[in-house]
Amino acid sequence: MAARLGLLIIFSIVSLNGLAQENVDIDLVARIKEEAFQRSQVMDTLVYISDVYGPRLTGSPAYYEAAQWTKQRLESWGIENVHFDSYRDDLRGWEIESYSVEMIEPRYMNITALPDAWTAGTDGEVIGEPIIVDYTSWGALQELKGQLHGKILMSPEIRTQGRRREGVFTDQELKNAKSHINPNNRDGLDNSDLGPAEVRSRRRRGPGESEGGNVEQFLLDEGVAAVIRGSGKAPGTLDANQQRFSKIGDMKPVPHFVISKEQHSRMVRMIERDAKITLRLHLKTKFYTNPEYSTNIIAEIPGTDRKLKKQLVLVGGHFDSYHSGTGASDNGAGSATTMEVMRILKTLGVEPRRTIRLVLWGSEEQGLLGSRGYINKYVRDARSGEDKEELSLISVYFNHDNNGHNIRGIYTLGNEAIRPIFESYLEPFHYLGAETVTAEHAGGTDHLVFDALNIPAFEWIQDPLQYFYTQIHTSMDVVDFIAEDTLKRNAAIIATFVYHAAMRDEMMPRKKAIER
Numbered sequence: 001m002a003a004r005l006g007l008l009i010i011f012s013i014v015s016l017n018g019l020a021q022e023n024v025d026i027d028l029v030a031r032i033k034e035e036a037f038q039r040s041q042v043m044d045t046l047v048y049i050s051d052v053y054g055p056r057l058t059g060s061p062a063y064y065e066a067a068q069w070t071k072q073r074l075e076s077w078g079i080e081n082v083h084f085d086s087y088r089d090d091l092r093g094w095e096i097e098s099y100s101v102e103m104i105e106p107r108y109m110n111i112t113a114l115p116d117a118w119t120a121g122t123d124g125e126v127i128g129e130p131i132i133v134d135y136t137s138w139g140a141l142q143e144l145k146g147q148l149h150g151k152i153l154m155s156p157e158i159r160t161q162g163r164r165r166e167g168v169f170t171d172q173e174l175k176n177a178k179s180h181i182n183p184n185n186r187d188g189l190d191n192s193d194l195g196p197a198e199v200r201s202r203r204r205r206g207p208g209e210s211e212g213g214n215v216e217q218f219l220l221d222e223g224v225a226a227v228i229r230g231s232g233k234a235p236g237t238l239d240a241n242q243q244r245f246s247k248i249g250d251m252k253p254v255p256h257f258v259i260s261k262e263q264h265s266r267m268v269r270m271i272e273r274d275a276k277i278t279l280r281l282h283l284k285t286k287f288y289t290n291p292e293y294s295t296n297i298i299a300e301i302p303g304t305d306r307k308l309k310k311q312l313v314l315v316g317g318h319f320d321s322y323h324s325g326t327g328a329s330d331n332g333a334g335s336a337t338t339m340e341v342m343r344i345l346k347t348l349g350v351e352p353r354r355t356i357r358l359v360l361w362g363s364e365e366q367g368l369l370g371s372r373g374y375i376n377k378y379v380r381d382a383r384s385g386e387d388k389e390e391l392s393l394i395s396v397y398f399n400h401d402n403n404g405h406n407i408r409g410i411y412t413l414g415n416e417a418i419r420p421i422f423e424s425y426l427e428p429f430h431y432l433g434a435e436t437v438t439a440e441h442a443g444g445t446d447h448l449v450f451d452a453l454n455i456p457a458f459e460w461i462q463d464p465l466q467y468f469y470t471q472i473h474t475s476m477d478v479v480d481f482i483a484e485d486t487l488k489r490n491a492a493i494i495a496t497f498v499y500h501a502a503m504r505d506e507m508m509p510r511k512k513a514i515e516r
């Protein structure tokens with residue numbers, strides 16, 4: 001009986017003006033915390049989708065195998081309506097079969113290297129002296145026209161990482177963020193600094209296009225053997241790149257390698273001093289044109305309220321990753337944590353009024369293609385402008401991307417009506433350092449395509465730690481940088497938001513200024 005009584009205790013927070021009142025079920029929050037903190041499965045999930053199946057490059061067999069494992073795992077928890085939902089049929093996958101890069105003269109050096117995604121392999125083993133040239137410059141390449149067959153080109157640029165936010169947010173930074181009234185504050189917490197309009201136009205040039213012509217086509221026509229650049233990340237860390245030729249029928253660019261900054265700069269300094277360097281390298285890659293690999297993963301805890309169950313509370317993030325590391329932080333952590341949210345709520349036997357839907361996207365790293373595909377199918381077709389059913393049914397989308405470190409609060413993207421609601425939901429987590437609601441914009445990931453249609457869609461404020469120097473899109477995006485306790489507390493916070501969003505009387509308020 002005592003337990004039954006506990007369920008009925010509702011903790012109300014009355015806002016200052018008394019107009020808004022948000023219920024927080026503190027008994028349920030306690031049960032969420034105990035399940036999340038004491039019976040967690042989140043690290044095991046992360047290890048599977050990162051160490052065992054990762055990295056999960058879009059369109060690759062690894063992505064698809066990870067998706068199949070995830071489907072089975074969700075079903076084993078009793079999550080319902082688990083299914084794949086394709087978003088494009090014109091994309092191709094890519095995979096590395098083997099490669100090596102070595103300096104063999106005047107001294108032996110085994111080089112830490114990584115190929116760019118969607119490049120062709122070499123024609124067997126290539127041995128040669130690198131030519132220092134800015135191979136991204138149309139002008140510089142024209143001067144060497146006709147002389148590049150079979151050559152290895154090496155960038156002269158010694159790259160350094162620009163200043164990025166790192167470490168834990170200070171109390172002062174969080175306090176400042178709370179009081180910012182402009183969503184597009186340049187001094188905000190978020191590093192990516194991209195509003196929806198900027199995302200739409202951020203790639204004005206097509207792949208390989210330079211001011212003069214298509215550099216990648218030129219390198220291919222010349223018969224260049226391979227090109228090499230130095231990394232711009234932390235020492236020994238490789239920043240992966242993708243040649244943006246991921247559509248079926250696109251050209252297959254020549255092999256591109258990134259090598260460690262230190263080994264690259266050593267060789268540039270040697271060449272400047274007339275040392276004769278000989279490199280030996282090879283690369284084998286494989287392309288895949290399996291349309292079933294381009295799939296989002298969807299799963300549900302169905303709503304139970306006769307009137308509200310058609311409405312949706314979405315939670316998720318992108319499931320794909322770069323081909324470097326194992327995709328543990330970007331976005332294995334977001335995927336594993338939001339899967340854990342579903343497990344926790346299902347295990348507790350909650351009966352949400354609205355349907356809670358997990359959405360794990362593909363092809364985020366190619367320009368939010370998985371979430372855009374979902375929008376086109378179910379929310380609003382971008383080409384025809386036709387509104388679809390879910391435009392009015394999605395109450396809110398909680399996206400989790402951008403590193404997997406401690407959640408410190410949430411970005412509202414300028415939605416002022418939602419501030420008191422989120423402040424209430426965060427209250428039980430103040431003691432864990434999660435208490436900031438900021439009007440600031442958060443950019444660069446899948447919530448933006450929902451926000452662009454004024455569907456409430458949000459990203460979490462997370463401590464950066466070493467994410468921007470070491471982890472993002474690098475060879476060091478690995479499980480070793482992810483703390484298990486962080487995933488547990490993040491899962492509890494998100495489960496609390498998702499549950500209450502699914503239970504409240506009204507849908508989440510949309511932004512007033514741009515209401516349609």
Ligand SMILES: [Zn+2]
Binds near residue numbers: 402
């Ligand atoms: Zn990401």
